[in-house]
Amino acid sequence: MSWPRRRFNHLAAVLGAAPLWSPMRALAGAPPPALPPREPARLPQAECFELDSRHTGQRYRIWLGLPAGAAPASGYPALLALDGQAAFALMEPARLRPQPTHALRQAKAGAQRPGLVVGIGYASLDPIDVDARALDYTPAADCQPCDASSPRHGGAARFLEFIDDELLPVLARMFPLDRGALTLFGHSYGGLFTLYTLLHRPALFARYWAASPSLWFGAGLLMQDLDARLQRLDKPAGERRVHLAVGLLEQPPDPQGRPERSARLAAHRMLPRAREFAAALGAAAARDWPGLAVSLDEVAGHDHGAMLMHGAAAVPGFAFG
Numbered sequence: 001m002s003w004p005r006r007r008f009n010h011l012a013a014v015l016g017a018a019p020l021w022s023p024m025r026a027l028a029g030a031p032p033p034a035l036p037p038r039e040p041a042r043l044p045q046a047e048c049f050e051l052d053s054r055h056t057g058q059r060y061r062i063w064l065g066l067p068a069g070a071a072p073a074s075g076y077p078a079l080l081a082l083d084g085q086a087a088f089a090l091m092e093p094a095r096l097r098p099q100p101t102h103a104l105r106q107a108k109a110g111a112q113r114p115g116l117v118v119g120i121g122y123a124s125l126d127p128i129d130v131d132a133r134a135l136d137y138t139p140a141a142d143c144q145p146c147d148a149s150s151p152r153h154g155g156a157a158r159f160l161e162f163i164d165d166e167l168l169p170v171l172a173r174m175f176p177l178d179r180g181a182l183t184l185f186g187h188s189y190g191g192l193f194t195l196y197t198l199l200h201r202p203a204l205f206a207r208y209w210a211a212s213p214s215l216w217f218g219a220g221l222l223m224q225d226l227d228a229r230l231q232r233l234d235k236p237a238g239e240r241r242v243h244l245a246v247g248l249l250e251q252p253p254d255p256q257g258r259p260e261r262s263a264r265l266a267a268h269r270m271l272p273r274a275r276e277f278a279a280a281l282g283a284a285a286a287r288d289w290p291g292l293a294v295s296l297d298e299v300a301g302h303d304h305g306a307m308l309m310h311g312a313a314a315v316p317g318f319a320f321g
Contacts, residue, residue, distance in 0.1 A: 043089075045066045045068065045095070046064060046065055046066065046088075048061055049062050051166065051170065054166070055158045055161040055162045056135075056158045056159055056161075056162050058122065058132060059122070060121065060123065060162075061085065061123050062084070062119065062120060062167070063118070065091070065116065067114040067116050068095075068097050069098060071114070071175070071176045072178070075175075075176040075181075076115050076175055077178050077183070077320055078116040078177055078181070078182050078319075079116070079117050079118065079315065079316060080120060080167075080182065080184050081119045081186075081312070081315070082133070082137065082185065082190035083133060083186070083187060083308070085122065085126065085129070086121075086127040086308065090308065091313070094313050094314075094316040095117055096114060096115070096316070096320065112317065112320040113320045114320075116171070116175055116177070117316065118167075131151065131152070133189055134152065134153055135154070136158075136159040137155075137190055138154055138156055138192065138193070138214075138217055139222065140154040140157065141219075142218070143219075146218055147217075156193055156196050160197055182206060183207040183319035184207070185312075185315045186210060187307060187308040187311055187312075188211070188212050188213070188304065189217070191211050191244075192210075192213045192215065194208050194210040195215070202233065202234075202240065206239065206241070207241045207242075207243075207319060208240075209243045209311060211245045211246075211307045212304050215270075215274065223273060226276075226280045227283065227284075230280060230283075230284040230289075231287075235289045235292075238291055239291045240291055241292075242293070243294075243297065244297070245296070245297040245307060246270050246296075247298075247307045248298055248301070248302065249302055249303040249306075250304050251265055270304075271298065274296060274298075278294055278295075278296040
């Protein structure tokens, strides 16, 4: 036995303890500890359900961030987020919690009303279901397919019917909803659908957040005759807030020097189109839509993908503030 071990064993004997054994020998002779049980991960104050649509033929998974407090007399405001499988998780740090204890959380809670967060995802459970969203979020156009990544497009009218005629009535049976305080959030094709909804059913939502809207779709279909379309639009009474956000890194040439991607970024004209759309809305507000408030945020250091995270973190305050 080595001298250090003899010394430790002598000390143990003096203290009345059992002699110290080699840690390696003890580990070798002892059974490994039992593994802790595993269970499905769950988010607090969250639920989900699935819903089949007769309008679209799709099966949706709906994620619910439960309100943190009692409903006001008018019902809860609600935030509906497209690409719900991804967006709902990204909104988790910003969601209001009941009875926050930390001063920082209390200050944030004081600026928000209790509200319902609704992530509209797909039963495939893909965070971004590329083909399903390409069909649901895009308006009907002559191009089929309209981009190389998905086979079908043009289902926006049917998806809007799903939201208005199927999803919202189900939610209203579950929770007291304030139908005059709904917000719609979408990114990319989802941002395109958000602006499509504004132009086709503006009374359905009070607030619209379009992150990096794909206004290039269908050769700029949503941009065509925009001023005339806004003049003909049956404008609802009351306040409507529309926020567009685009990253300043969405348009420069591809940093890896891929000419095909650089050409696509240049053709999409994300920044100019967002500016043109916001300007057209601003002109409509000045002309004959006094309840419309429009804002445009050009976010430094953000590319197309980062704008989803940026929007998901900020939109709960926009919806419930």
